[in-house]
Amino acid sequence: MHKTRSPQTPGLRRLCGLVLSGLLLAVVGCSSLPPKTADLPVEQAGTVNVSGAAGQVSATAERKALQGMVNEGKKDLAIHHLKTLTATGDADLYQGNRTRLLVDGPATFGAMKAAIAQARGRVLLQSYIVEDEGVAAEVAELLLARAAQGVKVAMIYDAVGSITTPDAFFKRLVDGGVAVCAFNPINPTKRPGFWGLTHRDHRKLLVVDEDVAFTGGINISRVYGSSSFGRRGQPTGEGALDDGWRDTQIELRGPVVPVIGQVFETTWREQGCQGELGQPAPQKAAAEPGTRVVKVIASDPRDKDNRIYSTLLAAVDAAQVNVRFTMAYFAPGNDFVTALRKAAERGVVVEMVLPGRSDSTLAFHAGRSYYDDLLSSGVRIY
Structure with missing residues (x-):
């Protein structure tokens, strides 16, 4: 959601690096988003700004959206938490989204592969770990298939997180038309000058056109392939892995998708990555608007x-x-x-x-x- 990390304060950095894998998404329903205007004290550092598919909404539409959220829960708590959000600056919120919690690896990979298969303009994939076997191999085949059909496909992997993945795996992707970039390479001659060696990228993102985005704690790795776990954390059932791990991802559709795409684009540009990202196909006209309001917070080691x-x-x-x-x-x-x-x-x-x-x-x-x-x-x- 996860985040590039510096080791200068290991506990703090590792903690926030894995909160939601680098992109902290406040997916708000009942008690997190209160209205602005008169309810907010004068000492607040920022204001609430609500945007939709066409950009920032009118003051009337903004009040209506915020009031709708307040009506879902307890008004006093809602106002209290928005004051917290605006204590250090503006709170930029995106309305009209649909969100879906993907509770484990199988649910996540199923949804992500389906989204890639339907890509029309571009696919952006970023992960700390990208392996060369299991589900990673399946994802690679899908990326190559979409690239062969003219879809612009780009991948960022962390040079340390994916250090055991053979170079041949990434070369095959490049030869097949996928733009591939190693985040902060170990080789100092290939590393962007303002990034330290220990600055690592823990984000896990997938953005497909303007249709759907994913973020969370799940790498492109076989260890998330277990479908169920027993009472003491031991994998059970068919397809379970002895070395398996359970983590969570979130699927988002709506105006927040291009915002997450911009996070990827910024990293691509600042890392000096080579290759065209292309343009996303517009959001499908048939897509139904959602009711969730989302705030995106992106951070990197220089923050x-x-x-x-x-x-x-x-x-x-x-x-x-x-x-x-x-x-x-x-x-x-x-x-x-x-x-x-x-x-x-x-x-x-x-x-x-x-x-x-x-x-x-x-x-x-x-x-x-x-x-x-x-x-x-x-x-x-x-």
């Missing part, structure tokens, strides 16, 4: 303010009823742990779902070192 982490921390600090989250790598900084503890101590229900086993021993034990303090404050850990 000193770390917008994703700051937004997450502010949301916890502002919580009045509950905080619920899950993440693959819980290695927080002290400020985030303090925010969680304070929220629980003031009566907020704080619940976390964290891995029972991990491929990163360091992150696993770093997170668990905080469990006693969190539990003693009333945080619930599952």
Whole structure:
């Protein structure tokens, strides 16, 4: 959704890098988006701006959209959280979207492959890990097939995250008409001058024309192929993998799709990637408008303010009823742990779902070192 990462503050950077894989998407329904104007205090740093398929909407349409969201939930909570969103600047929101939660790898890859197969203008794919076997090989064949039909296809993979993938895999894609770019190559002669070696790209994005976008925590890797897991995290059922992992993705349709496409385009340009991205085919006329309002927050290692982490921390600090989250790598900084503890101590229900086993021993034990303090404050850990 995930995000390029710098190791200068490992716990903080890794945490926000995997919140939603680099693109933090506030998909809002009931209690996150209050109206602006008179309800907001004068000390707020920014205002709410609502856009739709044709750009920024009129003041009347904006008020109607925001009021509709407020009516879904509790007005006081809605206003409270929008004040939080606008505390550091404008809150740019996109209305009229449809969203779908893809709960695991099979659901995600099924939806992504179907979207690629229907591409008409261009396909943009970005992932920390791109493997050369299993589902990755299937995705590669689809990309090559669309490129052969004249669709512009571009891929960004992280040079470290995909270090074990043979060069021949990417060369075959290039030979087949796919524009391929390694994010921040290890070879200093190929690396953009203003990026440090340890600046890595953890985003997972797929954008197909202006029709659909995906983001979340799932790499293009076979380890997400398990369809079900048992009570203790052990894979069960046909097709389950002993080394499998479960993560989550989100599918978005509507005005937010080209916004996510622009995030990809910015990375492509700043990394000096070669090849044409082409133009997306317009959104299908038959597409039905949705009702979800979405905010996109993109960040990279040069972002000193770390917008994703700051937004997450502010949301916890502002919580009045509950905080619920899950993440693959819980290695927080002290400020985030303090925010969680304070929220629980003031009566907020704080619940976390964290891995029972991990491929990163360091992150696993770093997170668990905080469990006693969190539990003693009333945080619930599952």
